[in-house]
Amino acid sequence: MWVEKVNNISIEKKIVIMLLGLLVAGVVASAGLMGYFLDKTKTKSFHQIAHSLNMIMKEKHRALETVAYTNMLALASNQELVDALKNGNREKAIAILAETEKNIEQNSPFHTFKVHLHDSQGHAFLRSWNPNKYGDDLTTFRHTIPYIVSTHKPFVTTEVGKTGMTIRGIVPMFDAQHRYVGSGEYIVSFDSFVDWMKKNEDADLLVLLDKKYQIQSTPRDLLLGHYVVAQKNYNPEFLHMAQQLNIDDLRKKAFYTDDHYLYTMVPIVDFAGKNIGYYLIGKKMASVDALLADAYKMIYASLGMMVLLLLIVTAISIYIMRKLVFSPLRDFQTGLMDFFTFFQKKSGSVSPIPVAYHDEIGEMAGKVNDEISRLEKSITNEEKVIAEAARVIESASNGDLTGRVAVTAENQTIQKMLDLLNKLFQNLEENIGKDVNKIVQTLEAYARCDYTHAIPGATGRIEKRLNRMQQVITEMLILNVQSSEALQSSSRVLSKNVVELNQSAAGQFQSIENTSRLMQQINETMEQSMQKLNEMGNKIDTLTDSLQRGESLSLETGKSIESINTQVEDILVAIKIIDEIAFQTNILSLNAAVEAATAGDAGKGFAVVAQEVRNLASKSADAARSIKTQVENATELTQKGINSSQQMLEGYQQLKHRIDQTTAEIEEISEMIKSQNRYVAEINSAVMKIRQSAQNNRSIAEKTESIVKDTQSLSDNIVMQAQKSKYDMTLVVTQGCSVATG
The missing domain is CATH 1.10.287.950 (Methyl-accepting chemotaxis protein)
Incomplete structure (x- = not known):
């Protein structure tokens, strides 16, 4: 039904509908592209934010390692502290460390640090956080201590000890004669990271330690799969959200999002190059959405401009087509309809099609005007020819096959048809005869079994054949009678x-x-x-x-x-x-x-x-x-x-x-x-x-x-x-x- 309705619509309306359809398709495509770009922009932004958090975390980690390393180098250069370690004077070492820690806290943003001194055999000499515990052999459970004892080379690393997972700057200590007397390590915890990330990046941080490297047990509420929280300062709400995640899946992805956070993970490597844990960073989605808002505004503005441009182009296209295409087409249509009215004998004359532009439509109108003039003359001649042909055909329909068309036609096709018609009547006269009525009368007599009737003055082949057929039928009838009588006699025998x-x-x-x-x-x-x-x-x-x-x-x-x-x-x-x-x-x-x-x-x-x-x-x-x-x-x-x-x-x-x-x-x-x-x-x-x-x-x-x-x-x-x-x-x-x- 709708196909029939579409077929009845004018070309102008079809083109306008097509342009409007293209406009709608363009708007829909623009909306689809906008959705695609929004999604791509969102995904790309998430990647960039996760990458940025990774870079920040790695940079802060390196900065903390630098602090631990440089501070321990400074302590190792304190000759009084070296002499106290060499002579086993713990009271003097405690006093020196107390004064040093006070100066560091006043001049450094990192306040959560510890200092641990070891003798030349790798035994604990002094723990700044627990001075009463010393003398235990550190080489039995720490890999870095045997290394410093054997190589006397300074280094910084992340290590798991009885105090948990920390960043440690370990430096050898030498006396005035450059003899190795022991080593010291500057220990920095990860708690300072948590405060810095929350303040500067609006993000929460969890430091996760693989349980297989854990030395001391941890409460169950600090577990995330087969990882434990290796920090004291953390956001309980973020910990609860993180415990809902699949950490193994998150490790394989660049990021993961939910309604509250954008999560990403940064690996933590120890002294031997083993992956012993991760930084789990969670940037709040409110901050992420704020970063995406500007990008969304640009995409929405681009879409609006695109739709507006499509509307303007469509309106201009419709106006131009109305002026240059639709108006000449209407004039062309009107001229053709007038010609068809004349051609159908519904009017006595036809007006030429007006030509406004010399484009394709104007050329077609000029050629149609020339053809209209020619056809008008041809139609007049054809009317005379048709009238004469009708007279001859009517005479033939009454049985007279001697009539011929004597008028000449201008149209070669019609003239050829007239020649064929005259030739047809000539052949009919030669093959049938001059008067069909006589043949019909003879055939009607034969139909009544009256074979005494013949056509006088026969000239056509059929007339002659009918007269000959009369003789043959008469002979057959007589022969049939004789044969039938003989057949009767033979049948009896x-x-x-x-x-x-x-x-x-x-x-x-x-x-x-x-x-x-x-x-x-x-x-x-x-x-x-x-x-x-x-x-x-x-x-x-x-x-x-x-x-x-x-x-x-x-x-x-x-x-x-x-x-x-x-x-x-x-x-x-x-x-x-x-x-x-x-x-x-x-x-x-x-x-x-x-x-x-x-x-x-x-x-x-x-x-x-x-x-x-x-x-x-x-x-x-x-x-x-x-x-x-x-x-x-x-x-x-x-x-x-x-x-x-x-x-x-x-x-x-x-x-x-x-x-x-x-x-x-x-x-x-x-x-x-x-x-x-x-x-x-x-x-x-x-x-x-x-x-x-x-x-x-x-x-x-x-x-x-x-x-x-x-x-x-x-x-x-x-x-x-x-x-x-x-x-x-x-x-x-x-x-x-x-x-x-x-």
Whole structure:
């Protein structure tokens, strides 16, 4: 919907709307740029403020180191203090330090300082803040003391001791003979930083010590993650806000802001170069916003100037375009509308377009004026041409194709169209004829099946073709009548033959059906025979397996009997040996009895034993003879078993030979049945093809019978239609057609 409304707006309004849109876009873009620059300015200002705080903090740290170093150098040059250290005179050293501290407090802004003197072995000699504590070995827990003892070189550093993390200026002390007698350190705390930052930078400061370097414990309320507050003077509110921060994340960033502070951190490095802590600086956001206010004012002023400049440029652009573009366009539009009114015949004349400027629009107006003058003349000529062409076309629409356009047109395209129109009518006259009405009357007569009507004086091709078509149709009608009558006679004969063919096909189909059923029964019988042969083959296979097992058992039985026979022979040998042993034992017992009789009474007991041995030998001989008899009987039976086993094995082999012959005969019968099955299948397939052919013949006969009936009906209709038509028999005779008249 809105697209249609936009399309209906004038160019002037579209351009004005476009300029206003560009103005709005410029204002929005300016606002976006302002937001971008504000954000960039804010971020850059935060970076600059954080960097400035870092530089100030580092500068103040170096200044404090310089104070500690120079003051300790001054103390080391006090020969009385050096002599007191050398001689171990602590009272004199205490007095000198008291006077020195008083002078420093009066002439220096740093009032929170301490002095610590060490002997040449690195032991505590005097602590200005606790004179009663001395003599402890400082080398056991402080890295700087062994260094000064071994190198005798002055330096300044930040170190963690029992008093906490402080800045220390450590200087060696030498006597008049330039012998090393010990060292001294000027200790400055960070509390003076806190006051200075609050007073000069409107910022709070926390000195943070990494807990892994802490010597003494710290209350939990002074912890910030794994850092502890290493100062006594601090702002509790700032400490509370800092405890909400993620110190590890803040260490990785240049700064961090919340509603109260801009935070930044400065590392603190010890004597060995290790990072032992940080300065956490928090500048109040009120001060930061005050610093940003001037930058914001400049950005807002720049935006206002940019918007004002855009408004002025847009207004001037609209005025100039109205004067130089829109006004000539309106004159051009008015002139074109007048011309279109004239072109549409709504007015009788047209005025030229006024030309005020010789720019592109003025050139277009001049060319349009020239074209209007030319078109005005051309339109008058074209009206005459159109009137003449309309007359010729109207005459042609009434059926007269002899009319032609005689007027000449100034427009070459229109003249070419007139030439084509005249050529068209000439072609129509040559191809159709002079009078279309006569052709229509003839066609209407043909539509009524009256072919006696012809066009007199035909000159056009269509007129001549219609007259020739009359003759051809008349010949076709006569020929159709004759052909239809012959077709009727042939159809009757064909119908009779088709009926006989149909009956014959039905009988053939029935015979083939009977043959097919018989072949199916033969096939089933052969399949049953094949099944019985398969069953017989399976039984023969089972019998063959049984024969093989019987043959195997018979062989095993023969082998077992032969083994028994061998063992029996071994038993006979053993019995023979036993018989010989019994014989020898009997002889020995006789000899023993003789010896016992010779011995008299002393040999009576031995004679009894010899008698018993002879009795045992006699029994052993009898038993051996008995066993020999039984074994010989067993040998005879075993030989009979071997003979029977051999006969049984021969019987199994003969039976197996006969079974193999039977199996071969069954396989031959099976192969013959399979061959017969293939022949039956081929015969059955041939019968099925013959059956299908017979069925197709029967179907063809039925279709042929239907076609014959349709042909008879068609021939009857042709004769009837031909009889309804009118035609002139003399036309056929004059053309020499060999058709019968009737």
